Amino acid sequence: MSVFTRRTLLGALASSPLWLQTAWAQSTSLKISHQFPSGSVAEGDFRDRLCRMFAADVEKRTRGSLKFSIYPGSSLMTTNSQFAAMSKGALDMSLVPLSYAGGDIPEVNIGLMPGLVTSYEQGYAWKNKEVGKELARILADKGIVIVSWIWQAGGVASRGKPIIEPEDVRGLKVRGGSREMDLMLKEAGAEVVNLPSNEIHGGMQTGAMDAALTSSTSLISFRLDEVSRSLTTGRAGAYWFMFEPLLMSKAIYDRLTKDQQAAIMAVGAELETFARKAAQQDDAAVASVYQKTGARVVDLNPDALKKWQEIARATAWKDYGERNASCARLLALAEQAM
Incomplete structure (x- = not known):
């Protein structure tokens, strides 16, 4: 019966290829x-x-x-x-x-x-x-x-009617996903709800929120079709990226x-x-997922997108640019990239 000693181990390692020695040492x-x-x-x-x-x-x-x-x-x-x-x-x-x-x-x-x-x-x-x-x-x-x-890109899942125009959120409890998104929603008349995307399902199920903006992938993965009657997709354009x-x-x-x-x-x-x-x-796939449950599926039209963008510029963009010099610089650079 052989004894596997530290000396045996070091000897085997020393005679091994260089890449294996490196991997061993730095694993x-x-x-x-x-x-x-x-x-x-x-x-x-x-x-x-x-x-x-x-x-x-x-x-x-x-x-x-x-x-x-x-x-x-x-x-x-x-x-x-x-x-x-x-x-x-x-x-x-x-x-x-x-x-x-x-x-x-x-x-x-x-x-x-x-x-x-x-x-x-x-x-x-x-x-x-x-x-x-x-x-x-x-x-x-x-x-x-x-x-x-x-x-x-993202869309809006809703427990009620589709969310297309800014006035559609008036009086609703809506999850936006960021301070800036919330500022835009508040200006449109919504009551904002702050939750990470993996907690949206529970919030909509209990009625703690009426609608939620999130990515197309999360709209599918978190099974929000189970608690939604309407979906506004991001496939034809989105203000939520x-x-x-x-x-x-x-x-x-x-x-x-x-x-x-x-x-x-x-x-x-x-x-x-x-x-x-x-x-x-x-x-593209999110529309099919929601249609199978009987939800009403709509797309965001260019006119509605422009209305949301105008509200965002006057609220979210303005607030962000005024927070500090670094934010102002980033916003200016982002606008240059539009």
């Missing part, structure tokens, strides 16, 4: 947290799928020196705790709506500014424009690295090797094509 396990329903690489909410695809590809490219555990459905920590945990280095990665951190970092609310982004082309162009570079710099200063740029990136703690990122960092950023960038296609597919 790191990272946690990815998100609020969305669990699935697989092939099926389910595309945001969960993207996290799983990212983990598998990075592990392969780093030859196992980086491994990942996925925690869907807020199973690791509460939804609203994720951003702060990453900024402190207490959480490695998360795919999270950026505006959820808007209470502490007002600049990030530009990621859900009503009417500012009205197409995928415009949103994804931010990455290489000054507005995107400035947003990335602000996040880096807060301890956050953008790994994948992900934009999603959410920046919902895959993020990483800068403190954790900075501890990795250059090769590991390069693998993370390369895979993150490559998955943006998948994210955009999947989001657009959900914009």
